[in-house]
Amino acid sequence: MTSDAALDALLLPLNQGLLTAAPDTLFLRAREGAGLHARGQRDALTCVQPFKPWDDALQRAGFDVASDLPSRTFDQVWLLPPRQREEARALIAQAFDSCEPGGVVVASVANDEGAKAIEGDFKKLAGALDGTLSKFHCRVFWAKRDDARIDADVWAQWRKADAPRSILEGRFVSRPGVFAWNRVDVGSELLAEHLPSNVRGAAADLGAGWGFLSDALLTHNPGITTLDALEADARALELARQNLAAHADRCDIHFHWHDVTAGLPVGRKYDVIVSNPPFHDTGKASQPEIGKRFLQVAAEALAPRGTFWLVANAHLPYEALLAERFVDVRVVVSAKGYKVFEARGVKR
Known part of the structure; x- marks a missing residue:
């Protein structure tokens, strides 16, 4: 079982008690890895992954993998944003759409995959960050879905950022x-x-x-x-x-x-x-x-x-x-x- 630096960083605030694990969590661009198994949250996770080898790995490991984005909202949303800026912005917007008001969205990005820029984009949409950590040459950051502080115009624009x-x-x-x-x-x-x-x-x-x-x-x-x-x-x-x-x-x-x-x-x-x-x-x-x-x-x-x-x-x-x-x-x-x-x- 391989180690995944961005995945390990994503789980840090949970492992350190800075965030409380939610019983109903959506994991966007989910990847299977040793850190995910160690969390022991298999039943609480709904995973979405459009890249078939990683989707297959999650399914082989027994995780619940949805073929499409679920239409309902979740208490917590995790995401591993991609490097491409417009695609990442659309995924951030999607994560907040999929999160219950008052719930938490958590993201992790490797430093050499654009962590600084994507963290800035995340903060711009969320209105503020509620926490950040730097570890494993990655940045992990999180924010509550607080509609009073979210930039509604940015949210609307980024929903269409990667549209065909x-x-x-x-x-x-x-x-x-x-x-x-x-x-x-x-x-x-x-x-x-x-x-x-x-x-x-x-x-x-x-x-x-x-x-x-x-x-x-x-x-x-x-x-x-x-x-x-x-x-x-x-x-x-x-x-x-x-x-x-x-x-x-x-x-x-x-x-x-x-x-x-x-x-x-x-x-x-x-x-x-x-x-x-x-x-x-x-x-x-x-x-x-x-x-x-x-x-x-x-x-x-x-x-x-x-x-x-x-x-x-x-x-x-x-x-x-x-x-x-x-x-x-x-x-x-x-x-x-x-x-x-x-x-x-x-x-x-």
Whole structure:
């Protein structure tokens, strides 16, 4: 069981008796960890986590995980705000919306994830802080929901801070906080430029994000009849539904909120798989093992004549593993710090 500095800091005011544990607590962006188990509040917590690997970890540990934000209010709300400023502001507004008047909202942020700025935003909405602590290279801060001191205008504005909006001259819909939310990332753009235009049959996009690569694949391959879009971020997957809706009249599209590293939930064999795999979870530390697992899952799911199209940062150690799993591997292009690979002939 791993230690989580921001989670450990979040629990400090409770562990030190500065706050009293509530019998009915909502935990936004909840994460499973040793500190949470040590609290022994399992029955009092309702957890919400849009990132599937962390949702799965909470469920395996026996915590109550809601698929959507509950419509009722809670005596206490905990949150681990994300780094992205607009998304964090929306989550702070959501936390106070979900807290009973007189209840307490508690937040924790790592110093190198923007703790100072997010603490300032929290205070701006709440009107005042009722306590702060600094520990484990994190800041934890809390405030009562006191509607008399809350800035109502800020509250109203921040509820919509991460709302979906049109991007790229109206071609797509996205929202703050998802990967490359207001642009096409360089790797995906490079892969899209070199995708084939003669694919037919079943396709999959591993780590589909808000749908850019799926859209490019379907636009250039009218012979594709089925597409499975798999994405770990529930917020991004909902955007992909909107962005791929124009293709739904000719292609059977399925959307899966799923952790690809756990294997695929569909028994289908694919004629083409595309992927711009992540090489970290939601933090900043590089984790190339995630991308390697995406590659292995793709090899297991391809049809005998299927093709795997992959883009990755040029420095990542994927080429040797591609050679182990596929008969034919070629570098289609190497540019802008990325490589696009085409792999065929899975070695069974």
